[in-house]
Amino acid sequence: MSKLFQFVQGHVAILILGILANGVQLSVAATGQPNIVLIVTDDQGYWDTGISGNPDIETPNMDRLAREGVQFSRYYCAPVCAPTRAGLMTGRYYLRTGLYNTRFGGDTLGKKEITVAQLLKTAGYRTGIFGKWHLGKYHGFQPNQRGFDEFLGHYHGHLERYQFPDQIYHNGKPVEARGYVTDLFTDAAMDFIEASHEKKEKFFCYLAYNAPHSPFLLDTSHFDQPEGDKLIEKYLGKGLELRDARIYGLVERIDINLGRLFEKIDQLGLRKDTVVLFMSDNGGVSRHYKAGLKGYKSQTYEGGVRSPLFVRWPGHFPAGGMVEAQASHVDMLPTFCELAGVPLPQDRKIDGKSLVPLLESGKGKSHHEYVYHTWDRYFPNPDRRWSVSDQRWKLVGIFGAKAEPSASKWKLFDLEKDPGETKNLLSKEPQQVERLRKEFVRWFNDVTDGVDYHPAPIPVGNVEENPVEIQPSWAKWEGENVQYTFDGYDWDTIDGWKVPGEYAEWDLDVLKSGLYEVTIAYGCSPVKMGGTLRFTAGQSRLYFKVVPTGNGEVFERKVIGTLKLVEGNVKLKAEVSEIDGDELMRLNQIWLRRVER
Ligand SMILES: [Ca+2]
Known part of the structure; x- marks a missing residue:
């Protein structure tokens, strides 16, 4: 097939030169393009919601969204921030995109990548991002050159100040911002949605909170803003340690804001026209309650890569649905493209698969044959921290900086019987080990093939x-x-x-x-x-x-x-x-x- 897209350097224009991808069913698009609101939190664990079974955290709005839509029990992100964001924006595993780090300029999405925002613009969507970008600091790599009409947020992996936040930019220009950062990004997203509605334009709103990422800051009485103090005190009163009390407070503060956002969507009469998705960007960092999962952010155990995913579209996706199939953050781009009726780029490998069939049925146990994870801060490495899973089996290798990677220290788990990854079956199931490692190496060689990893000039x-x-x-x-x-x-x-x-x-x-x-x-x-x-x-x-x-x-x-x-x-x-x-x-x-x- 001829090249579908030709990317014009320095511009967001995409010339559509071809036709629909083979076999793409645009069943949903026939019913009208919905608005898309993608909410991504930062370092919130799979277990940091009430609906996960957590007895102490209070997240009524997240839980309500989950009940009103379809939940995924095995939705996976990359182990850390920027890699997931690269996958979300491109539908491709991050190592394909030239991004390889969360700092040092390695957190830059390659110039030739096409983002989901660029694709949605070709279908007439107005596009906005509010919060953490983390895919490139400099002009040419900023959201406004990667398909977003409107940007209020920051480029790096985190902020130093959440009250009167630092390093905030509006459409490329540094700005002074008042208030508390979670309120600020929510307000901007709500204004964007309302303005789009007034212009009668479909919209893609990417609300990328930087909370509850470290440094775990709530607004405190120091600034005559006691809301944060009250939340921390509440969770300390439930017996949490201070660090976790702060994280829970940050999550609840997001939840309060989601209540305002959902109310705005309802007030504008957009509930039935809007797909709302909620997820985190990697595993959790809180320790108080873990829903039985092993590991944390940056590790390739379930606790490091599994994220909540709740998706609501009234009348299209059944309330109370539960998908057990393993799904991935790289599925977002194909999902959004199907919802908007936009063909996928044909000149590159898209790793994700549309979730729309699973969402429409509200169930399913089969989607990706394999899901893969790898993370090493300084350079892609197939041995240091990695995993590969099919619907049942998972092979994991995790080696600290000083440990020598060794096949004898890999771990094999049966996720169906042992979702907590407690029983290592490495020696009992050598055929599974061989099959999974072979598949991981094949994938690793494929996603790194011909890609240079260095800070962008x-x-x-x-x-x-x-x-x-x-x-x-x-x-x-x-x-x-x-x-x-x-x-x-x-x-x-x-x-x-x-x-x-x-x-x-x-x-x-x-x-x-x-x-x-x-x-x-x-x-x-x-x-x-x-x-x-x-x-x-x-x-x-x-x-x-x-x-x-x-x-x-x-x-x-x-x-x-x-x-x-x-x-x-x-x-x-x-x-x-x-x-x-x-x-x-x-x-x-x-x-x-x-x-x-
Ligand atoms: Ca993160």
């Missing part, structure tokens, strides 16, 4: 993002002492520089040749630090004699000069030229601004 010189912020976390660094220190993105530093020649380096994608003004934010103690920093980019050099900032922890911004950058891939190197003190400085941020000439 940072685009520099785009008029839409000028200056561009060069983040410490995207650096590669070299030297015995120099290091990257994570401190919540805004306070990250490259520090410890002690010897001339030690450096940090960034890959840039210079979009236009010319002069670029260099601004840095840095800290320098007047007694312990000092020296000269040298920037190099191609043939261009710039020296900066470091001036004390009052204290090494106090960061000042300074324009330090210009570099001449040539279009194309350029390495920007920040290097110790001379040392005058124990160490050079703490380098916090760099901005490159294209200037005239």
Whole structure:
């Protein structure tokens, strides 16, 4: 079949050149395209809802949605955040998309990927995302270039402040946001839905809460906002430890907001025209109640990858339905495409399968022959943390950083008889082990075939993002002492520089040749630090004699000069030229601004 889609670089336009995929049944589309509201929470466990059997958490609105729609007992996400979001947006397992990490620029969705938002736009949908994107920070990778008309949220894996939240952007521009973050994203989603309704447009609303992810912050009485304190006190009163009391409070705070959202949908008369889906993005982190599941977020046991999934569409999907078939986050794109009557891209492998038949019948024990999981922070690895399951059997390998992976330490479970993964049948069922490992390796080789895994070069010189912020976390660094220190993105530093020649380096994608003004934010103690920093980019050099900032922890911004950058891939190197003190400085941020000439 000829290429169905041709992706036009730098634009969201998709030219439909072909026809429907073979065998795609558009039964639902014939009844009219529904609105789609996808609610994704962050690090909420399968067990962090009342309907999971949890006796202490209070989630009446999540539970009501579950009862009014179809629940899935075995719905799987990736073990961590960004990989799941890549799968949600593309219908493909994350390793196919070039994304391989949750930080360091490895949390960037490859430019050639087509998102579900782009596809829904071709069917006339208005598209909005509210909350955590986590698929790329820079222009070209941001939601507004990946198919979303409206974006209010953040690019990274988490925020440092939930009250008056930091690092919030609206359609690419940094904004100051008041209030509590969960309320804020809900309000924006409700406004988007109402505005779309007034324009008489179908909508896709992706509400991607950053809660209950760490740092587990509720609004507290410190800001004269006692709602959070009340929730924490309630769960402490039920005997929970403080960490879990906070997580439960964060989840309940989402639930309260979902009550407002569902009421808005009803008030606008959109209940019957709207598919509402609720899920988390990976396994849980709370410990108080686990619904009998093993493991946590980042592991490939059930507790690390199983998520709630509740789907409501009155009159189409039967209330009280329960699907037992194993389903996956990569199924969302094909599901939404079927609902909207949009053909799937034919020029690439889509791993997901539409859930619509299961949703319409409200039951089913067969969907994917196999579901696969793998996670290793720094580079794809088929041995470190992985699993593969069919409807009954599951083979797992989990090895910590210091452990040597070994086939004798794999684990085989019979999920039908032992959903809690308590009895290792590895030695009793060698044929199952061999079959499942072979299938996992086949899959791993397939999804990594021909894909390069490295931080995307940072685009520099785009008029839409000028200056561009060069983040410490995207650096590669070299030297015995120099290091990257994570401190919540805004306070990250490259520090410890002690010897001339030690450096940090960034890959840039210079979009236009010319002069670029260099601004840095840095800290320098007047007694312990000092020296000269040298920037190099191609043939261009710039020296900066470091001036004390009052204290090494106090960061000042300074324009330090210009570099001449040539279009194309350029390495920007920040290097110790001379040392005058124990160490050079703490380098916090760099901005490159294209200037005239
Ligand atoms: Ca997460």
